[in-house]
Amino acid sequence: MAEALGDRAGVATACSGLGNCYLSTGDYRRAREMQHKAICEELEDHAGVTRACSGLGLCYYRTGDYGREREQHEQHRAMAEALGDRAGVAAVCSGLGNHYLSTGDYGRARELHEKHRAIFRALKDRARVAI
DSSP states (O other), rough: OOOHTTOOHHHHHHHHHHHHHHHTTTTTHHHHOHHHHHHHHTTTOOHHHHHHHHHHHHHHHTTTTTHHHHHHHHHHHHHHHHHHHHHHHHHHHHHHHHHHHHHTTTTHHHHHHHHHHHHHHHOHHHHHHOO
């Protein structure tokens, strides 16, 4: 319907939802094919691009493509920092921490998880500090 209406933002939202469905069912190829990120870039929707990077990073993580995973997380972090989104920066620190844990760089993993916790502590988000 969004395509028929020419609603690019609606198409991006639908692609995000479909990508999450494919990710949840383990169909990582189809999840990566969703055009959420490209449409958000076209619309200059920076928050949408950060969400897309997060999903793509998780997709690459689950398939063991750690180089691409790190690229997506680093793009997400740069954009979250530029937007002043401290919670987004913290979330990406968690993802990057998991990346470094998977690649055996335990010192870097711990550093990023500590940063994740510190940001959420500063934001007084007790639930995320606990995570």
